[in-house]
Amino acid sequence: xxxxxxxxxxxxxxxREYQKQKGGExxxxxxxxxxxxxxxxxxxxxxxxxxxxxxxxxxxESEEVESTAPIDEAxxxxxxxxxxxxxxxxxxxxxxxxxxxxxxxSVSSESKTEDLPPKRREPLSPTLRKMWLALLIVGLVFLGSxxxxxxxxxxxxxxxxxxxxxxxxQVAAASTLKTGNTVFSIxxxxxxxxxxxxxxxxxxxxxxxxxxxxxKFEAVIAEHKNAVYVQQGGQVFLVLDNGYIVKDQKVxxxxxxxxxxxxxxxxxxxxxxxxxxxxxxxxxxxLITNVTKTPTDATKDFIALDMSxxxxxxxxxxxxxxxxxxxxxxxxxxxxxQVVDMEAGIYAKSKAAYDQDLSTLASQxxxxxxxxKAQAESASSAAAANSTTASSN
Numbered sequence: 001x002x003x004x005x006x007x008x009x010x011x012x013x014x015x016r017e018y019q020k021q022k023g024g025e026x027x028x029x030x031x032x033x034x035x036x037x038x039x040x041x042x043x044x045x046x047x048x049x050x051x052x053x054x055x056x057x058x059x060x061e062s063e064e065v066e067s068t069a070p071i072d073e074a075x076x077x078x079x080x081x082x083x084x085x086x087x088x089x090x091x092x093x094x095x096x097x098x099x100x101x102x103x104x105x106s107v108s109s110e111s112k113t114e115d116l117p118p119k120r121r122e123p124l125s126p127t128l129r130k131m132w133l134a135l136l137i138v139g140l141v142f143l144g145s146x147x148x149x150x151x152x153x154x155x156x157x158x159x160x161x162x163x164x165x166x167x168x169x170q171v172a173a174a175s176t177l178k179t180g181n182t183v184f185s186i187x188x189x190x191x192x193x194x195x196x197x198x199x200x201x202x203x204x205x206x207x208x209x210x211x212x213x214x215x216k217f218e219a220v221i222a223e224h225k226n227a228v229y230v231q232q233g234g235q236v237f238l239v240l241d242n243g244y245i246v247k248d249q250k251v252x253x254x255x256x257x258x259x260x261x262x263x264x265x266x267x268x269x270x271x272x273x274x275x276x277x278x279x280x281x282x283x284x285x286x287l288i289t290n291v292t293k294t295p296t297d298a299t300k301d302f303i304a305l306d307m308s309x310x311x312x313x314x315x316x317x318x319x320x321x322x323x324x325x326x327x328x329x330x331x332x333x334x335x336x337x338q339v340v341d342m343e344a345g346i347y348a349k350s351k352a353a354y355d356q357d358l359s360t361l362a363s364q365x366x367x368x369x370x371x372x373k374a375q376a377e378s379a380s381s382a383a384a385a386n387s388t389t390a391s392s393n
Contacts, residue, residue, distance in 0.1 A: 243271030
């Protein structure tokens with residue numbers, strides 16, 4: 001025992017031994033379970049405990065050496081243990097402070113990581129920014145040149161759709177397209193090719209040249225509809241909805257479609273009729289069966305239309321498109337068969353009465369003609385007699 005230890009009181013010596021025994025034992029982890037968060041954090045806490053104990057022991061020794069005040073013998077081991085427990089409580093409080101500080105640092109580091117702005121993409125270098133337009137032009141020129149020399153730039157196939165009466169091969173020949181034609185040249189002259197096909201085929205209404213990638217073309221055809229028949233010189237011809245008379249094809253009169261038949265109409269009159277006919281509603285078109293010319297002194301282009309309901313409509317050809325749409329409302333008010341006259345206004349008569357009126361008018365006209373003829377003959381006879389008397393005198 002050193003001289004320093006001899007100067008201590010018996011209680012101080014026992015307390016010194018107690019502290020050495022307590023410090024010599026490996027302290028059990030007095031850290032509460034709530035502080036065992038990670039191995040790293042626990043190790044830091046244990047190191048902090050050992051460091052705190054060593055510091056406490058050194059402070060205690062320094063206080064014992066420096067203290068000259070008498071020590072009360074009544075200070076027992078129980079009081080010492082209470083002091084140790086208070087120290088332990090202070091150590092736990094230090095642990096809690098350290099844990100809270102560590103947790104706050106972790107949360108702040110995570111929030112800082114989340115608040116970091118996303119990395120910006122590196123902009124193009126100044127050289128590329130200046131050259132991108134030139135590079136784009138060069139690339140397009142290269143691709144265009146490669147396409148021009150490739151077989152894909154030439155027409156590969158040509159098809160015709162929508163044709164019912166016209167032959168597809170004849171349409172292809174009329175288009176004047178050949179195998180060596182380039183796609184660009186065909187697209188450039190598309191309108192001219194379409195007009196050329198339309199002009200050579202009267203039945204064709206419209207032609208649309210459609211391009212299919214990479215080198216296919218399709219002629220989509222719409223043909224004129226059949227409008228009426230016309231009977232000329234003992235033959236029947238088909239008339240299209242544009243007024244064109246198909247005279248190169250004979251029509252079998254035994255198998256006529258349910259469309260009107262014009263009798264003894266000229267080509268011009270046929271075209272005029274079809275133009276007016278196409279303006280009518282389909283429900284009215286299907287009622288017309290036969291059309292004949294019935295001119296009068298007042299109306300030279302007067303025509304008679306036989307209707308499928310048994311009535312007959314008489315109207316001038318030039319006014320047909322304007323007056324004939326009134327027929328359905330008139331037909332509801334009469335009982336067939338009757339004649340609906342639209343020459344001067346609109347009125348209806350039975351066929352027998354109308355025919356009687358026509359015969360009366362015809363007889364009156366004939367009598368008037370004969371009277372005028374007789375008067376002319378008597379006038380010429382009187383003139384001849386007068387001339388004879390004058391010559392004899």
